[in-house]
Amino acid sequence: MTKRLARRAVLSGGLAGGLALAGTGVGAGGGRAWAAGAGRGPGGAAGAGAEAYVPISVGAGGGPVGSDRVHVLMVGPRDAGTVVVLVPGMFGAANDFRLMARDLVARVPGVQVWAVDRREENLTDRSGFGGGDPVGYYLDGRYRALEPARAGFFGGWGLERALEDLRCVVLAARGDGRRRVVLGGHSWGATSALAYAAWDFAGRGGYRDLAGLAVLDGGVRGAFEGTGTPVRDSPEEVRERLAAIAGGRVFDMTLSGVGLGSRAESTQIWYQLAGWYAHHDPEGRSVLQERVPEALRVPFPVTNAALLGTFVDAGFGWPNDISVHSGHLAAEGDGNGVRGWVDDGITPIGRVAEAYAGPVPGVWEWYWPARLSVDLDVSDVYADTDLARSLGLRLRHAAGLDIPLYAFQTSYSKGTVVEGARRVVAESRIPYAVHETDEGMNHLDPLFAATDRNTATRTLAEFVGRVVAEAR
Template sequence: MTQRWARRAVLGGLAGGLVVAGVGAGGGSAWAAGGREAGGGVTGGPGAGEGRSRAGGRGTGAGREVHVAVAVGRGGGPVGSDRVQVLQVGPRDAATVVVLVPGMFGAANDFRLMARDLVAAVPGVQVWAPDRREENLTDRSGFTGGADPLAYYLDGHYRTQDPAASGFAAGWGLGLALDDLRAVVLAARNGGRRRVVLGGHSWGATTALAYAAWDFGGCPGYRDLAGLAVLDGGVLGAFKGAGAPVQDSPEQVRQRLAAIEGGRVFDLTLSGVGLGARAESTQIWYQLAGWYAHHDPEGRSVLQDRLPDALRPSHPVTNAALLGALVDAGFGWPNDISVHSGRIADSPGADGVRGWVDEGITPIARVAEAYAGPVPAVWEWYWPARLSVDLDVSDAYADTDLARSLDLRLRHAAGLDVPLYAFQTSAYRGTVLDAARRVAAESRVPYTVHETDEGMNHLDPLFAATTHNTATRTLAEFVRGLR
């Protein structure tokens, strides 16, 4: 029932062994989906660019949550794609902003629950979680306006991004991603009036460390920062414990670049799961499962009958139970795509349907809440294949010949001089902290904080209950202790 995939296939996202046809049959372009608009471009200042907050924004103080748009440089994509959306949680007058970068196939809502917990735990802190620019290619309109999401997506009515018409994405590598991220960081800094802690989860942690070592026109990235926070990811072999080495030999890189040049501009790794051949197919299935689990958790699963016989639960289950079956470690999913949540009930209710029983540190309702929104952006549909190449090569964390050939400006790792927090789960068998120690030893990092929770799987830090989330608690302590 369960397949095993290379670490890069699933890092930062959820994937299962489902083999379901019929996703992604729609045509056309999806660069501008309904409900994606937010405020104007951020030019600096607390709350800048909020002009029109995205649907679902709430609050004015510590509970404030809005999405705003940050204008970024030209990337050659469709009109409207030269911007990134940023989820902002917490008071607009905060003195410290924690910017958290999602991992592979991840999006801003990965951090919504963690952001709420951090803001509640640390006075004077705001959390920003940016989507990457490729999120502008996603059609999420099926989750808004009273539409039936299942029919919209599984029956192929949504707008897709045709790879053949997406040659621009061949250039959407780490350099562009870091230029975009710097626009976010500089907006958060507000002309130096606020300090910024930059962090990320999984490959988002790799991105954060790359930012710190990057040369931005002669300015090292770490000079923008007051601290770094890496959550179950990094560089220098951080993921080695999973037994899947990075693909960064010159020959591997040459072959991967040739594939991109040949038109494979989006990373199709998740298509191997069997949920459809398109880049977005797997993401759609999991997003649907989370959406229904949030909006009707105890209702009979609307997706169950669409599953193949081999994977369909033998008894009718609720929407919440179906989501649990897709994300819980107890069903055999690999560590880096699973959480510790619970199990399907042993006995059905009066309606003959079996629900979900929470027994772990991550209640299934929290996973569903993150998935559902208010903006349903936990999954990134169109991950650029070039970004995968560049992040693999960045694992060396040095200005190598190979890095230079790809214009990866990793020139300042040795000068890194800000505090470093590193957290690891059970996913990589200790190599995350080993790698963080190497980063510190080979730089000028003044001090490091290393934390471990072997009771967590890779995705638990994003969704675990507040009282059980070691990552959120220790990260809050780190941020509170910065001077």
């Protein structure tokens, strides 16, 4: 979901500790074993408005029993001739795309959308959101957590593992060639999609499985330069990062910088909790506010919807790359002094709450492999370099790409997402490319913005419609 955490001034000082969340450890008993799928098989959902969450078997990855599968959120008709497969970004999960998927299916006849949950999601305990007291389950430490000391297998879950899993999804979507596939992603999910296209699968370029590529606010070839936090891919940096992973630091801890806790999953849990309460009781007084770390708490009582707004709206100084343009706090409170939320942006807080609430699939991936971060950084050059080969990255087919490309950028990158996409086009055989920009959007707005104000959904639908029309 996020490429790299860009801290603003409000986050400096007093935020290192946050609220430490505790867990019981994977396999410790209690709760469900793994995230449950819809159990309907890769045939998908039936009917234009149907949705299903379906498991797909993938290769062995050395993790616990039940982790050798990915899940796909399928939206739209099962008899669609085109499947748009979407990969979430860093810390992102399948529910990032549910609202966008519904809008795409409504705009483009004959299309189904598959949103991917990586195998890491099997390690997430979302069972507390099925009861009446999720705040107690999670903030009081009753959930099942994955401890780094018991997750050595995570050190091997890099880009090769992720793309081999993604290929299982793409091949299932193709249905033995009966359907065409457009592969896309958001943020580092866009990087993953482009890496898939250039990847060598036993002598065959990944792009040959696809009818098109869609890059949403991410990519390669310097796409993240404008964010102020470019990739870390020097040989020295890579050696240091690999040594840290070998020493047991297998989780990427970027989101701990938000200040909502020091565990790998702390921030993600807080965000889903905020969404859950904002979705189920938006006008009720916030259940979470008194437990929010003081440095991040507004000095007056707010509703559940308003608390979520302070978490996700760009106006509150949170990291730019995990925020949206939603609205503002009400100027005055109700009879008890509780302030609500006023929507006046492109992304209503109710849509964010609906997506964040889940419970399954979720919006946030709890455990992001540090090795995957290394590999995606190194993939930015989009070439078969010595460093890439030393990491087992088979980026051998970038020059052979011969399918259309769509690229969309927000204010997040200050123009470098499209610049990077243009470099990919110039160095390949891509027949045509569509480049779109909306400076009025933040990094997450394309995922949750109101249908009639979402430039990304509208222009992506036009691109997919063109791909479909040209295939007839």
